[in-house]
Amino acid sequence: MVYRRTHQVVKRLAARRSAILAAARETAAEGGMSAVQIAPVAIRANVAAGTVYRYFPSKADLISELIAEVSRDELAAVRRAADAAPGPSSALAAAVSTVAVHILSQRKLAWGILAEPVDVDVTASRIASRREIVGEIASRIDAAVRAGHLPAQDTQLAATALLGALHEALVGPLATENPDDPAKLRDTVQAVTLLALRAVGVMDARARGLVVQAVLPVRSLVGA
Amino acid sequence: MVYRRTHQVVKRLAARRSAILAAARETAAEGGMSAVQIAPVAIRANVAAGTVYRYFPSKADLISELIAEVSRDELAAVRRAADAAPGPSSALAAAVSTVAVHILSQRKLAWGILAEPVDVDVTASRIASRREIVGEIASRIDAAVRAGHLPAQDTQLAATALLGALHEALVGPLATENPDDPAKLRDTVQAVTLLALRAVGVMDARARGLVVQAVLPVRSLVGA
DNA sequence: TTCCTTCGTGAACAAGTGTTCAGTTCTTCC
DNA sequence: GGAAGAACTGAACACTTGTTCACGAAGGAA
Numbered sequence: 339m340v341y342r343r344t345h346q347v348v349k350r351l352a353a354r355r356s357a358i359l360a361a362a363r364e365t366a367a368e369g370g371m372s373a374v375q376i377a378p379v380a381i382r383a384n385v386a387a388g389t390v391y392r393y394f395p396s397k398a399d400l401i402s403e404l405i406a407e408v409s410r411d412e413l414a415a416v417r418r419a420a421d422a423a424p425g426p427s428s429a430l431a432a433a434v435s436t437v438a439v440h441i442l443s444q445r446k447l448a449w450g451i452l453a454e455p456v457d458v459d460v461t462a463s464r465i466a467s468r469r470e471i472v473g474e475i476a477s478r479i480d481a482a483v484r485a486g487h488l489p490a491q492d493t494q495l496a497a498t499a500l501l502g503a504l505h506e507a508l509v510g511p512l513a514t515e516n517p518d519d520p521a522k523l524r525d526t527v528q529a530v531t532l533l534a535l536r537a538v539g540v541m542d543a544r545a546r547g548l549v550v551q552a553v554l555p556v557r558s559l560v561g562a
Numbered sequence: 563m564v565y566r567r568t569h570q571v572v573k574r575l576a577a578r579r580s581a582i583l584a585a586a587r588e589t590a591a592e593g594g595m596s597a598v599q600i601a602p603v604a605i606r607a608n609v610a611a612g613t614v615y616r617y618f619p620s621k622a623d624l625i626s627e628l629i630a631e632v633s634r635d636e637l638a639a640v641r642r643a644a645d646a647a648p649g650p651s652s653a654l655a656a657a658v659s660t661v662a663v664h665i666l667s668q669r670k671l672a673w674g675i676l677a678e679p680v681d682v683d684v685t686a687s688r689i690a691s692r693r694e695i696v697g698e699i700a701s702r703i704d705a706a707v708r709a710g711h712l713p714a715q716d717t718q719l720a721a722t723a724l725l726g727a728l729h730e731a732l733v734g735p736l737a738t739e740n741p742d743d744p745a746k747l748r749d750t751v752q753a754v755t756l757l758a759l760r761a762v763g764v765m766d767a768r769a770r771g772l773v774v775q776a777v778l779p780v781r782s783l784v785g786a
Numbered sequence: 787t788t789c790c791t792t793c794g795t796g797a798a799c800a801a802g803t804g805t806t807c808a809g810t811t812c813t814t815c816c
Numbered sequence: 817g818g819a820a821g822a823a824c825t826g827a828a829c830a831c832t833t834g835t836t837c838a839c840g841a842a843g844g845a846a
Contacts, residue, residue, distance in 0.1 A: 455679025499727035506726020537761035
């Protein structure tokens, strides 16, 4: 009479759900959000189109969850990098350069998550995604301000501007095409980090020092 | 036998073309790019849907031209403001604050031109649009660098980052909702201009002075 | 084994919009 | 005034994709 999911089934269902999300993520990383259509994602996940709807009510939900997932990873990476820094200014530098590195190493995904046209409405999760990262950066700026390293300012606005600057400079249509050269990548990350630090009021000389320190630990990531 | 367009007809045709473009622009300003659909635009321009196709080969062409037009106006305004400034640093400040004011006073249009999802491919004209504004800002940064007011840097990258910062901070989904208060608007323009100037290396104290000067002449525009 | 429930399938459906085109109206020229 | 060409109309078409659903397969209880 009563049908209960056995442990094995529960596991299989969870695995399938993850597979669909993973397929969506891979698809987005390769072809941007526009490539994330139900049919291709289903094929990639080895299920039928209809099956996707057993796990996600709609495409919007699927993409929203994808955005949330990527955002979570991103936030964790930024926190990790910033927390490992010796002081508030270094933490800010680390946070910014981490974002920069991540954007650069997964351009299409980043563009898709943040700004690429999608046919369904994912505004809410995009806003949430931004809010998380912006909030994190804002609190790092705040800490630096409180430590007396930066002038008082609207940290929320500043963090938003920083994110926009990183984004446009690194994945925007005007960003240099595919600089595969690791050294070139590092230079770019350093350049935008320097701009960001100066923007919030770090003096030029000090900013240069912070940038070099901040970029060192993430160098390896650039290759990834 | 030979049918030749009389002067009057030529004029009428040109007027109609302009009317369609104007209708598209108004529609975009009110409802964003997503609202720019053939049928509504045609109605607004007092023509039939089919007529639009006598003037523009496709929706993509219509929107591309719209983007180009707005971009032209924007560039002219920036040039005017910058050229009227007394020195290279003031010119840069004027250029940046002009862009900021324009974005703020026509948010939906700005968002639509630069970044809003569109169902047709307008990447090319968007890139061109960005390139114009970025180029202008980059040359102003260049001038300031040459004058010894700023440290040497990748001016193209810096200008791109500045545009992204302005954009995200002013029209991005996280931008404060409709600050109708003119004083608030002015403060926001000043804040982002300050961030931008510092980002390229203007010292904090000097930047604050430049910002105040630059925002004065455009105050009236904020109300518009 | 048998019956019931859940899961999976994929072809068909639905809906929104850009685009076309046969017919109509207007303009030019003899 | 009338013939010929251009411009205009708007309803029908086309095409893309997200979504549904009737049917079959698989899993769990008895």
